[in-house]
Amino acid sequence: MKFLDEAKVYIRSGDGGNGCVSFRREKFIEFGGPNGGDGGKGGDVIAEAVEGLNTLIDYRYQQHFRAKNGQGGMGKDRHGANGADIVLKVPVGTQICDEDGATLIVDLTAPGQRVVLARGGNGGFGNAHFKTSTNRAPRHANPGQPGEELTIRLRLKLIADAGIVGLPNAGKSTFLAAVSAARPKIADYPFTTLNPQLGVVEVDGREFVLADIPGLIEGAHEGVGLGDRFLGHVERCRVLLHLVDGTCAHAGEAYKTVRAELDAYGQGLAEKVEIVALNKADAVDAAAIEQQVACLKRAAKKEPFVISAVNGQGVAEVLRALIAVVEKARGGKADERLVPAAAWRP
């Protein structure tokens, strides 16, 4: 399945049906009176988070969504049919913003969560509605109300408990493949991974979701390399695993480069709990590891784990450290960035 994490769509709810002007006319019945029915309500445009989707690719192929209009009222007191709603199915973790992307309308973080984005117009009253003791034959009816139209932006931010960051070739995908059933592409050239990948990791009978994102390089916040837009997918993570390639020239510099990009991205990434690991310990000799660890420790101001994603050395310890943070955070409160749908109107 192709991956797409941003889309812009146009939506329009249905117009309400018009009310009807009609009078009862039957042989031998005089003064039959008004019997024009009301119009039906236009359909709503609804967004719903569903399980089993992890891309917005559907919205590349269709960008216009219109709910059906309500039918007009009819004679003999017949009410027009309501227009059918239209439901936009989006993956869990999708944020819906207004057209300029500045205002968050809703953050759909739980499966089944729904929000009405555009409400269908109400149907107009038919003339039967307007009869009174003084006006026995009203000759007017209400028109239906028009639907709403707006352009919205969908932005998928994957929901993972932990995210792996690091320079290209640090071994992020190798690590994900080693600890989960995910099978990301692995190769010894930079930018092997072009899209975020998720995997479920099991540690001591407990599970968490780990995300592997494309590598960051210096200047990613200005668009160098693949840019830093994929960092959106680790925004919701409770902990970051920062992998540093042990075979690189200077582990401390590599660490600082990635940290600088996290700082430049903002969105609270720099404040997240970070676990640092020096990878590829199998490929360098003991003296070199010692030196790299010292560099890394000075830069990160904490003790790094020394691991090898290939032969599994140290991986279990890293996973235990990750799950400890994840479980601690899970005990906390729910995502307070959620905007209640009722608080927002277009």
Ligand SMILES: Nc1nc2c(ncn2[C@@H]2O[C@H](COP(=O)(O)OP(=O)(O)OP(=O)(O)O)[C@@H](O)[C@H]2O)c(=O)[nH]1
């Ligand atoms: N010797 C050794 N090689 C490793 C280890 N981990 C990864 N590699 C190798 O490093 C290369 C890059 O690994 P990837 O997992 O593709 O790196 P990545 O961080 O996902 O890279 P991008 O997706 O390009 O950002 C591959 O050739 C791996 O086989 C390790 O622990 N030891």
Ligand SMILES: [Mg+2]
């Ligand atoms: Mg990769």
